[in-house]
Amino acid sequence: MINAWKSFIQSQGAILEDERVQHFGNPAIERRAAAQGNVLVDLSELSLIRARGADTQNFLNGQFSNDLRSLDATHNQLSSWCSPKGRMLVIFRLFRRGDDTLLQLPAALLETTLKRLKMFVMRAKVTLDPVNDELVGFGISGPDAEKLLHDATGFAPGSVDGCETRDEITIARLPGPHPRFEIIAATDVATKLWNSLKAKATPVGPSAWAWLDIMAGIPSVHPETSDVFVPQMANLEIVGGVNFKKGCYPGQEIVARMQYLGKLKQRMYRAHVENDALPRPGDAIFAPDFPGQSAGTVVAAQPAPDNGFDLLAVIQISSAEAGKLHHGSENGPRLSLQNLPYPVAPATRAE
Known part of the structure; x- marks a missing residue:
């Protein structure tokens, strides 16, 4: 700061x-x-990373899940950076500010993300610097x-x-x-x-802002959940963070295969829980149809305005439809699923 x-x-x-x-x-x-x-x-x-240079658009477009060619001064954009296995390492919100592209991400992921991203610059005419x-x-x-x-x-x-x-x-x-x-x-x-x-x-x-993200159904990636979720598991394509026509980027084949050929078994849901302590990213969700193992994972959670906690969690679709979900253990506090501001359905072939 x-x-x-x-x-x-x-x-x-x-x-x-x-x-x-x-x-x-x-x-x-x-x-x-x-x-x-x-x-x-x-x-x-x-935190903010500033990307600038003649090759900025092409470089970022070759790394992220969204189409950077559609990012201009009149729009902001969500996008993810994935591992070769198609799992999200981080979710960015991107802005154009003059000739610069700004990449916003959780401060806790800044150091590792910037170090890793710079490894791929090689001979591209682009510089990446924190601007905090x-x-x-x-x-x-x-x-x-x-x-x-x-x-x-x-x-x-x-x-x-x-x-x-x-x-x-x-x-x-x-x-x-x-x-x-x-x-x-x-x-x-x-x-x-x-x-x-x-x-x-x-x-x-800042917890109030994070709560507003939860209410909007906007996913986030934290150190505990980096390299855990394929974008569709966290509804990223629903909120405009994935473009299936843009071409190659790390993990693109797996992300595309999930969209076109696979059957998505997990989706992100919003829920409320009455709990003694704040649920943490990466906490397990349990359900009777997955005895002895996790049926889901907390994405983010914040105190609710009146009592308890509101959260986003990636959950097995079958478990969510059954409705018997518990936080932390098979006998943990019961989750009550809440409506998201958009419909949640299995991934289908993109138009």
Whole structure:
């Protein structure tokens, strides 16, 4: 985290632990605010890699699951980077900012991802560098978020997955239960914008943003789940993170075979659980039709606004349809499946 931004965010009431924002003094109130009202969220738990150079588009297009040729200054894009076995190592959200392509990922995966990705550059004219010391990100979500951004900056993307940059401010629109936007800017610009928005939006901790991702059915990959899921298992193709016509990338044959020829046995579902402790990425889900073994894996989980925990989990379709699911053990807390904002069905042949 940039020192100037750290000092500023602390002055706004942020409580930090190990250089990470935890909350702004009252996590329970913040969770309810994220569900019902307008909120501001520090996004320092996410990191940015800047890719630049004449070969950037071709290089990234040869590595990621989505078509980088469709990424421009007016759109943001999800994409995954897979192992040769077709398992996702990381999920990125991609932005164009001037001549640069920005790759956003969990901060916990930055070092290993950047080191591995650089190994494939070879003679390509592209540079990859972290920009956490240059740019900061924060989010705004809520019923009035679009109007508040318009009033403060004069613009806001009108459609989900839209993106626009003006006056060194990049604003991307993300899916969510309310209009939701991410802002990327230099520290001084971000500070002024935060100050102009905070009168009508409640500052909340990063778990609220992660909860909004869960409500939107947006998958994430964490150190515990890196190289675990094929993209379709986490519904990545449903939320626009896979292009089946773009050509080769690591793991492409397996991903394509699953789409065209295979029978997908697992899908990502949203669920709620009343538990004593927060479920963690990689935790096992159990069901009676898979005795003695895991029937699913937690993707992400966050405290729910009222009680318990909301989560995303990749689960055997047969187990999900049976409905008897437990977290952590065969006799663990019972999961209650919740609706996603899109239909979940076995992968079928792409049109």
